[in-house]
Amino acid sequence: MHCIRKIFSCSVLALGICTVLSAQDPQPIYLNTAYSFEERATDLVSRLTLEEKQSLLGNNMAAVPRLGVKNYNIWSEALHGVLSGANPAAGLLGPTSFPNSVALGSTWDPSVTEWMASAIAEEARAIFQTGTKGLTFWSPVVEPVRDPRWGRTGESYGEDPFLAATMASGFVRGLMGSDAKYLKAVPTAKHYFANNSEFDRHVSSSNMDSRDMREFYLYPYKRLIEDDHLPSIMSSYNAVNHVPTSASAFYLDTLARRTYGMKGYVTGDCAAIEDIWNGHYYVETREQATAAGLKAGVDSDCGSIYQRFAISAYEQGILSMAEIDRALINVFTIRMRTGEFDPEQMVPYTKYEPSRVSSAANRALAAEIASRTLVLLKNEGGILPLKPGSLGSIALIGPQADDVELGPYSGRPEQSAMISPNAGIRQYLEKKGYDVDVSLVTGGNIKSKSNLLYVAWFEVEKTDGSVTRYDATKYTACADGITVGSGMGEEEQVRTIDDGSWTAYDNVDITNIENLTVGLNIPTEGGIVEIRVGGPDGNLIGRIEATRASGARVGGVYGASTPMKTAALKLGFNGPQTVYLVYKAPQDAPIDEETLSAARNADVAVVFVGTDENTATEEADRLTLLLPGNQLALIKAVAAVNPRTVVVMQTLGCVEVEEFKHLAQVPGILWTGYNGQAQGEAIARVLFGEVNPGGKLNATWYKSVQDLPAITDYNLRRSAGAGGRTLWYFNREVSYPFGYGLSYTDFEYSNFRISRSTVTPNDKVTVSVDVRNTGDYDGDEVVQIYVATPDSPASLERPAKRLKGFRRVTIPRGQTRTVSITVDCADLWFWDMQADRMTYDPGRYVFEIGSSSQDIRGRVTAVMSGSLERRLKTVVADCGVSVMRIGDTAQGRFSACMNDDSFYDTARAEVLWTSNNPGVVSVTADGVLKAVSMGVATVSCAVTVDGRTVTDCFALKVMPDLGLASLKLDGKPVRLGDASQVSFLRKAGKAPVVEAVAADPAIDVDVRQAARIPGTAVVTLSDRETGDSRVVTVNFGTKSSGDSFQKAPASPWSWVREDPSGWKVSDGALVLTAGKGDIAQAGNDATNILLQSANTDWTVDTRMSCSAAPAAPAQNAGLVAYESDDNFVKFVYSATFNFRRQPDAGPAPGQLQLLVEENGQQKTLVSMSLEGIIRPDNVIWLRLVKQGDIYTAWYSVDGRKYEKAGTASAVLKDIRVGVMACEGAMPAMMRGFGGRGGVQLPQSAPLEVSFDEFKIVNSGLR
Amino acid sequence: MSGRSLILPFFLLLAGWTVQAQEAVLRSAVVSGDGYLAAGDCLAWLDERGVISRTRTVQVPLVALVSLGGSLYAADSSGRDVLQLDASGDVLSRTAPAVRGRIRSLATDGRELFGVTDAGEFIRSRDARSWQVLDFNAEYAGYYPRMDFRAVAAGGGALMVAGVDVSGHLAVFTSSRGTVWAERSLDYRDQGQSRLLDTVPLSLSYDPVQDSFCLTGGGGVLFSMPGCSHCNRLVRYPVDTLYARIPSGYSALLLGSGGFRTNDPR
Known part of the structure; x- marks a missing residue:
């Protein structure tokens, strides 16, 4: 591949790009279709400023007009239709809503999901053309349904990983399309992985062994990535084995990328990055959460942590630019693969008109698919199909009879496309010319009697107006199943409240009680709160009806609590009592006579029952498997009056059916998952036999919820006395087995x-x-x-x-x-x-x-018999950076995974490294890369194991040269090389004039001259494109003076913040008493820093003896190379702070630290424990050597043999060097903890530090 | 004062109140001691429950009030000046930033002042005297709709602006440092259905306890926007216009039309 330089053309203007480039500018690489998508993405990312990069790390990606990059929302949903509504201004109808995943799973036909996804992608393209939505969709859900109580069961294809993977495969292929180059739309499989309970998903850990992990939970992802080249996954909220998936390089990089071979991007679930910090408390700051997520491989934050804290994480040195770049390259490569940056005529998917959305063809497809999902569970006596020719009357009964329930993640289809069972049946009979009397009565309700409320607090108000609030989550006892959590909100609440649950509170003073108030939230239908004394059946002192039916509209699953108040029943209780909050579901009214009469008088009674989004949903699991509301009573009541009762269930998954499945008067039972906009049409066709139901259950239907282990138990095999899970391990009788379904034939x-x-x-x-x-x-x-x-x-x-x-x-x-x-x-x-x-x-x-x-x-x-022939499957190569400067080198590295998912020893592999553009990036046989000149290149790594070769490659961009073509002092050239600092040793006086010319004419040069000697001239080279800059400092210095401290320090010494009470000269030593403060980050208040000018290269030695080992939290003393309080290099003997250290372990040994602070941002480059090294008299020799911008630290415990402690790099100006001793600043990690957990910070005695001598040898150019 | 006799206002003046206090619109407020100082058609000192303890008149109605470094800054309805006030509400100084539009809202993150204009300008200053101006509409012409900004807020490492576009539709943008802006999703869930917020924004505020931004507007709209763009929440209060939400610790004051003032415990 070679670089093709084109004149900026009208075809580029057609993309709507602002012409920030002149007509003579070459086409930038990222717009040049001759390059690979990854090369182009790398080029684009290399041109971004740091703030632009931060703003692009979230799902709402900012526009960057100067580069022609439009804003883009990475987050769209298309689980069973584009999640959107009509947009008349854009000529768009509401998108087609196909059957939901739970229904699709029961078709057992992946061609159906492929067909549907292809239609969805076409509607998505039509919508995208109007500029109102993106093409990256966070669908499908591929988690196998381990537990039917999971609130998002309706979004999954089923309980079995093979079934889920096969059905999802159709979706993935259909959405991506079949073009060899471009993606029709981009699927993201989620939630990676083991996110199978809602109530605790932000804080929980799904714990399992590696068998369950690999065989069950990861299996769908493995299949989709390896077989279908799935280009994206979403990391989940939960931890797995106590490590948040969004912070785990093992789960995201080692498994998803290096084992299974995923090429694409990873998005975090919304607020998953934040959960690393304040859900799992895995890290202590939001910067650390940012770093953890990006390092693990989460490329985009559907939240705002990356977008607010990436720059500060970078400035703190805990996140590298390469890690930021890699994430953005992954995301932009995907955007480019959709053709977003290419001329329309090149992209085959740009031709869909708005009329494609909700087209007649797609409506027909939705109806056709819906007719394939239904599962016939019972058909005694051939009750089905109904014979409309011999039917006089049919009664349609139940809360879902005239309702269209689409289920979770549904868009807003056209009203005309939504067909309820009532409408579908009537339309069918009319169309076919049957004269059947159809009556419709609801006769039931679908109100959930489970997961009633979230309760945060309650208040007791007395007759004197005083109010005492009690935290409801601090109960002293509770019923089984009660939990405490905050979900997506900030407020802790009592949750998973079922009918009959209770929480108890000791020592509640209800003397002279007047009113009671409860702070609560209604996630679904609500319930009744009875306030009782002495027991769950004790005396009633208050009652609050917190139900939607009564008009209360407080909260939702994401809401915080709202107060609801009631007058207290004054029963004369005095003093502290044990108060109980008892939670009850509202009682249902009996089935009304109208319903019974309609059923009694019809030839056939069809009862439509089911679940809806209030039964269970995101953030809310089911606590029961019973049909919600009074639907069970409805079925029985109808069956009692009509022996030809057919039950049609539309639910998110398994419900308990034992109470009616055996009734002789219920000869027919049909089930479907949420069946899309045309569900009524489908049910009519099946009831009347135009379609023979061919669906099969996609999950085991358990007899009772009591048969299940705890929802938080992620083991599949038997554990802790509980039975196993799913068809793999469940060994009790069931209502219907996995895969069950009858037929009319x-x-x-x-x-x-x-x-x-x-x-x-x-x-x-x-x-x-x-x-x-x-x-x-x-x-x-x-x-x-x-x-x-x-x-x-x-x-x-x-x-x-x-x-x-x-x-x-x-x-x-x-x-x-x-x-x-x-x-x-x-x-x-x-x-x-x-x-x-x-x-x-x-x-x-x-x-x-x-x-x-x-x-x-x-x-x-x-x-x-025999074993799997091991062969090479996945190679992943990289070099740790994506953007280089001329002269930079990097080491290529790779991993090699075999087909048994084990890793091959790379040292034994045969490797061939090549570059497609060695004039830009060269690579040696050992994989050492060198940036040679500006441009992009792709480096390939071909690995051969046992004769099989697998290749991976990565792109690199080499930036314009920030080097100097020439540097002159008073007209005389100076040889600088690649150094960022050069030092001259001269006499004091007038400084020479510095002139600089950049090697690349695209680079701006600014020279700030030194005022005099000693002084520093600063040459700044800036890349106009990105704002990247390089500073070259030319230090002019004079000879410094050693000191044996026989008398008080005088010129050339000077003090920073002198405190005369804190220093003395004694016995030939300068003695500093460590004073309060430090020069760490914002705390610039250390006293008695003794410095002299040393604006050259030098070697400094001192012998330091301390009155004691520096004590916690942060006493330190030693050498400092100082430009200012915010720019320095410090090499010190300092305290070690470890709040976990046991008190009887003795004083903690000190450590040597080499720290650099640049512009107020401190980094610790070396932290070396002196345990077993330093002598008991705490005498140590310190040596600091400066050469250019490199500082090398050495230490000795005997003054003869020196050991290297480490090196640091810092570009300092107008340098002074000297000694200091201070109490230090609290370590940043501890500032937020304070006295947390009862940890008491130790009191430290004043530290006295004696510097026996200060030797300095200057060097530099003349 | 339509429909009122002269006796009532005289009586109220004697009582230390003004008629304006009873009907006065309060559009903005800052936390002051245990309560609040609110600004609008007058200045009003409120306790923590929003009960007015005293007021004073203002020459021109105020549309925004913020507190920075112990000083109070306000924008008046002329939209031209940023006023510095003392604790009792006297105007100490006026500065007219070099903008084309009218200043509609002010905010602060504790270090800088920020403002927006109805000409789509975003302004910032560390001292209320020297202002930097970002012309959002010029900067993002062709990429985002032309905006008439109505509200700005800052906090938690982020900035947020809200306004209406040329079609009158709501749009909200966020930035971390004020030079690069991304559009914020306005989707929310209502009874399980996904909806899109569209209202005329009147204020934005940042709640540090919840780490979320709140938008108020017509129809009693209070719209919370936490970091997770999936998690927006809409609450409607029974008031025509909700002018502002002022967080104070674990509570917040809501100011609305018709003298509506209440605590928001969310």
Whole structure:
């Protein structure tokens, strides 16, 4: 690839870019389509100023007009349709709302999700063309549903990782499109990973062993990244094994990128970066959270931590520019892959008109998909399909009968596209010309009786007006299941309150009580708070009805508390009592006679029940699996009066059905997940037999919530007396097994066969079966393949069976289809926790072929032996930087992961490094890169292991040269090289005139002359594009003077903030008593800093003896090279502060520190413990050597043998050097803690430091 | 004073109050001691519950009031000057920043003063005398809509401005250092549905306890914008216009039309 220089053209103007470049300027690389997307992104990022970079690290990315970069919101959603509404001004209708993921999962057909996602991407493109939304979508949700109580079950494809991965694969492929170069839209799989409970997601840790992690939770991501090149994931709120996923380089870099090979960007969930700091308390400051997230590999913060604290983190030295650049390059590469920066005519996806949104074709597609999701759970006596020709009347009953529930993450489709069951059935009958009397009654409610309230506080107001507030979260006892949390808010609240829950508070004085107030929030429907004394059934002293039905509208899942007040019942209680807050769900009214009459009088009664967003949602799990409201009572009441009752459930997942599934008077039961805008049309087609339901359950339907372990238990296998989870490990009876679903027809399986009876992990095996439709209707069947390993050692507790293949086939009545499913034996792995790689159990692999996980029609077996042929799978190469300056070098490095997910020893690999532009960046055989000249280059690393080569590459930008072409003093040239500082040793007097010329004409040069000698001339070279600058200082100095301190220091010495009471000369030594203060960061108040001019290169030695080891928190003493209080280099013997040190451990040993402060920002370059080194008399020799801008620190404990402590780099001007001793400033990390946890800061005795001598040898150019 | 006799205002003057105090619009306030000092059609000293203890008249209604370094700064309805006031409300000095538009709002982050104008200008100063001006509309022509700014706030390492575009729609922008601006999402959830806020903004404030910005506006709108742009929250108060929210520790004062003043415990 070579650099093509083009004249700035009208095609670029067509992008709407401000012409900040003149007509003669070459086209910038980032707009030049001849370069790769990554090269262009790297070039673009290299041109940004630091503030621009910070502003681009969030989901709301700022516009950068001078570079032609538009603003862009990385955050959009498209789980089952673009999350948006109509925009008449832009000519856009409300986007199509397809069935939600829970419904799609029950189709068991990934072509459906691909089809749908492709249509969604087209609508997204049409919307994007109007400039109102982006093309990066934080969908799909790929977490397997470990627990049906999870509030976001409706957004997931199912409980099984293979099913979830396969369905998500269709979505990912459909959204990305098939163009070889451009992405149609960008999917982001989430939430990475193990984010499976809502109530504690910001603070919890999902703890698991590496088997569950690899085999279950990570499996969908592995499949999507490796097979479909998924370009993005979202890091979750929770921690895994106590490390926040958003702060873990292991989870994000080692696993997602280096093991699975993800190329793209990582976004944090919204406020996940903030949660690192104030959810998990994993770090102490927001700057540290910024650094942790960026270092781990989270490229974008859907929050505001990066956007507010990246610069300060960088200035504190805890975050590098390379880490910031890498994140932005990842994000901009994705934006470029959508074609955003390319001429429209090059991008195949720019041709979608606004009319594509909610088009007739997409509406029809939504209806077609909706008709494929329904699962027939019961069909006794052939009640279904209904025969409208022989039906006189049909009663539609229930709270969802005339409702369109779209479920979570739904846009706002056109009202005309929303078809309720009532509307759908009526339209169907009318269209087909059937004269059936349709009656509609609701007769029920869907009000959740679970997760009633969040309660923060309560107040007791007395007759004298005094008010005492009690923190509700500080209860002394509570019912089972109560938790405390704050979710996305700031206020701690009592949560997970169920019907009948209670919290108790001792010592509440209710003498002369007048009123009671409770601070609460209603997340769903609300409930009743009874205030009782003595017990949950004790005397009632107050009652508050906090329900939406009563008109209270306080909060929502994100809200803070609002007070609700009631007059107290004065029962004469005096003094402190134990007060109980008892929470109750409102009682339901009995099923009304109108409903019963409609049911009684109809030929068929169809009861529509289900869940909605108030049952469970983001931030709110279900606490029960019962149908909410009085729907269960409704079903039973209707069935009691009509023996032909059909129940249609639309829910977010499993509900308890044991109370009605066996009723003879309920011969028909259908289920679907949230089924999109056309749900009514779909249900009509299925009820009346135009469509034969072919869906299968995507999760196990448990008999009772009591069968489940705690929702916070992430183990899949049995743990702590609880049963296992999912079809893999759950071993009790269920209402309906995973994969269950009936049909209007019957399917007969025969002729089971397998292509080979012995296999190795390297083989593929095909399982075939003949399926015959023996019934009266055409229909779809989902043939499912489960694999069991009966020969696996029992101690390994392998899953009972795992889904490893399926196919949905349409079979006309009377016909037979042969269904062949190929299983890759490599996919039958388990995780070896000891060897940290995949493993295979030898022995029998039984392939169970059936219509559900429990309806197995036949089995075939293959015996596995041998091991997986290890081959190289993923190589990731980088060099630690993306932007270099001419002359910079970097070391290329790489990781190599094998197909068993273990890492190869890179020292043994054969590696070939190449550069596609060695004139810009050269690379040696050892991977040493050198920036040669301005431009971009891609460096490739080809790794070969056992004859297989995998290559990875990365782009680099070399910036304009900030070097000097020439530097002259009074017209005479000076050889400077690459140094940032040059020193001259001369006599005092007039300073020479400095002239400087930049090597690159694009660089501005400014020279500030030295006033005199000693003094410093400052040459500043600035890159006009980015504002980057380089400072070269020319120091002119005179000879300094040593001192043996036989008398008081006089000229050339001078004091900074002299305190005469704090120093003396005694016995040939200067004795400083450490005074309060320091010169650390903002605390510039240290006294008695003794300095003399030393504006050259030099070597300084001193012998220092201390009255004691410097004591905590921060006493320090030693040498200082000083420009100002905010610019210096300090080499000191200092205290070590460790508040965890046990009091009886004795005084902490001191340490040597080499610190640099530049413009008030301090960095500690060296921190070296002196434990076991320093003598008990606390005598130490310190040596500091300055050469140019490099300071090297040495120490000795005997004055003869010196050890190097470390080096620092600092460009100081008008340098003075000398000695100081001070109490020091509290370490930054401790300032925020103060007395936290009862830690008392030790009192330190005054430190007396004697400097026996001060020797200095100056050097420099003449 | 329409519809009132002369006796009532005379009586109220005798009582140390002015008629204006009863009907006066208070648009802005700062924390003062245990209570607040509010500014609008007059200056009013309020306790922590928003009850007025005393007032004084102002020559020209004030639209913004901030406190920086022990000094009070205000903008009046002329939009031309930034006034420095003493603790009792006397004008100590006036400065007219070199802007084209009318100054609509002031803010401070404890180190600098910030202001916005209806011509889309963002101004800043460390001493209220020398002002830097960023012409947002010129800087971002073609990238963001032309803005008539109505409100500004600063805190928590961020700046925020709000205004209406040429179509009269609300737009909000944030910046960390005041030279690069990103648009802020205004999506929020209402009964599970995603909605977009569109109101005429009257004020912005930063709440350090909640680490979030709050926007007030017509229709009693109080819109919280925490760091997470997914987490915006809308509350409507029963008042035509909510002028301002002034945080004070764990509470805040709300100022609205018709003498509406209440504590916001959120």
